[in-house]
Amino acid sequence: MKCHHCNKEMKYARGLKFNDYTLDGWRCFCGEIYFNPEQVQRVLLLNKLKKEVLRAKLGRNRSNLILRLPKDVEAALSLQEGEEVVLKVDKDRLEVIPA
Numbered sequence: 501m502k503c504h505h506c507n508k509e510m511k512y513a514r515g516l517k518f519n520d521y522t523l524d525g526w527r528c529f530c531g532e533i534y535f536n537p538e539q540v541q542r543v544l545l546l547n548k549l550k551k552e553v554l555r556a557k558l559g560r561n562r563s564n565l566i567l568r569l570p571k572d573v574e575a576a577l578s579l580q581e582g583e584e585v586v587l588k589v590d591k592d593r594l595e596v597i598p599a
């Protein structure tokens with residue numbers, strides 16, 4: 501990848517600071533930085549979700565209740581079908597933590 505600022509070849513780098521996150525991207529020695537666009541999308545989505553009150557519907561499959569997560573949550577946390585999550589119950593609260 502070429503730098504748009506000085507037109508030199510940029511180096512791929514890890515651990516670049518973006519908001520409160522560390523992302524991969526390309527760094528030029530002139531100081532220009534391009535972040536990995538997929539990772540930036542995910543951080544922007546996480547920041548958006550942080551400010552929202554999310555609602556999800558409970559469904560039922562035979563005797564089990566099923567928690568249906570919004571698409572944005574799936575994308576922001578990179579959740580996969582069949583993946584295990586950890587559930588924490590505290591009084592009347594339920595926390596779902598990707599394992």
Ligand SMILES: [Zn+2]
Nearest residue numbers: 503506528530
């Ligand atoms: Zn440059």
